[in-house]
Amino acid sequence: MGGSLLKWAGGKRQMIPYLMGLIPDSFGTYFEPFFGGGALYFELRRRGLLKKAVLSDTNSDLFNLYNVVMKKPLELCNSLKSLPYGNVKEHYYQARELFNNTGITKEPVLKSALLLYLNRHCFNGLFRVNSEGSFNVPFGRYKNPGMPDTDQILSVNEAFRDTVFRNEDFESAVSDAVEGDLVYFDPPYMPVSGTSHFTDYTSSGFREKDQIRLHRVAKELWDRGVYVIISNSSTDFLKELYKDFNLKEIMANRAINSIAERRGKVTELSITNFSASSIFPLNRT
Numbered sequence: 605m606g607g608s609l610l611k612w613a614g615g616k617r618q619m620i621p622y623l624m625g626l627i628p629d630s631f632g633t634y635f636e637p638f639f640g641g642g643a644l645y646f647e648l649r650r651r652g653l654l655k656k657a658v659l660s661d662t663n664s665d666l667f668n669l670y671n672v673v674m675k676k677p678l679e680l681c682n683s684l685k686s687l688p689y690g691n692v693k694e695h696y697y698q699a700r701e702l703f704n705n706t707g708i709t710k711e712p713v714l715k716s717a718l719l720l721y722l723n724r725h726c727f728n729g730l731f732r733v734n735s736e737g738s739f740n741v742p743f744g745r746y747k748n749p750g751m752p753d754t755d756q757i758l759s760v761n762e763a764f765r766d767t768v769f770r771n772e773d774f775e776s777a778v779s780d781a782v783e784g785d786l787v788y789f790d791p792p793y794m795p796v797s798g799t800s801h802f803t804d805y806t807s808s809g810f811r812e813k814d815q816i817r818l819h820r821v822a823k824e825l826w827d828r829g830v831y832v833i834i835s836n837s838s839t840d841f842l843k844e845l846y847k848d849f850n851l852k853e854i855m856a857n858r859a860i861n862s863i864a865e866r867r868g869k870v871t872e873l874s875i876t877n878f879s880a881s882s883i884f885p886l887n888r889t
């Protein structure tokens with residue numbers, strides 16, 4: 605079964621072994637309301653640990669792509685095969701222009717195919733739009749970016765079985781979670797320093813007030829008996845905000861930083877409302 609279809613900024617691939625150790629032995633519906641590339645979701649599916657799932661993201665291009673994968677996978681494969689673009693800078697900018705001029709409602713399949721091409725060829729798997737909503741990430745210069753093939757698209761389609769995808773804010777996306785369900789929140793991280801600028805994943809941005817709202821939503825879920833796991837950066841502000849929860853700090857590799865010396869190990873915070881059994885490295889691999 606397929607892994608992430610996208611290389612997504614802030615993607616959790618490297619954290620999977622650690623996160624797996626936080627997953628309760630049994631739970632009801634799985635909610636992932638900041639879905640992005642969905643690294644943890646695909647791992648849980650691969651291991652057969654999911655029954656029903658409710659996924660969500662406010663990024664409508666992402667929502668459109670997953671919708672097309674769910675409903676029109678073969679049309680998407682054909683559209684991908686017919687894209688006349690290779691791993692060439694000029695092609696990339698032509699594709700980017702076409703993407704920005706293609707409407708989701710009118711041409712959802714072409715828009716999705718272009719998003720996949722851009723995601724594989726752009727700088728660091730970023731999704732960034734300007735104030736007019738145009739995707740403006742530069743060419744990524746990868747030696748061998750690769751594109752998803754028919755098998756991968758079909759296996760991701762299979763991984764979306766018994767799954768609902770919502771194009772909603774995280775708060776409404778988890779409003780129907782009930783006792784015994786599991787919610788994994790992987791929000792845009794709180795900046796560690798004032799200079800960090802990879803916190804706005806959509807043109808709307810995710811600010812301190814949203815971090816506070818997320819804490820409130822997590823508390824409400826806790827009151828309803830829902831298991832909650834949250835990933836974020838380790839800041840004094842968040843450690844204070846979540847002081848009633850179980851907190852663990854983990855050193856993680858963060859590749860998504862354009863300034864070379866800031867790449868490398870950073871401390872991440874994992875927040876749960878239950879005591880997770882495992883200590884890194886894990887008991888559940």
Ligand SMILES: C[S@@+](CC[C@H](N)C(=O)[O-])C[C@H]1O[C@@H](n2cnc3c(N)ncnc32)[C@H](O)[C@@H]1O
Binds near residue numbers: 616617660806
């Ligand atoms: C850190 S990324 C998630 C990465 C993902 N876990 C992965 O493995 O690829 C955060 C995601 O949250 C989405 N997002 C931002 N604000 C949101 C909001 N208010 N509600 C729901 N999703 C939001 C962004 O579009 C982005 O895809």
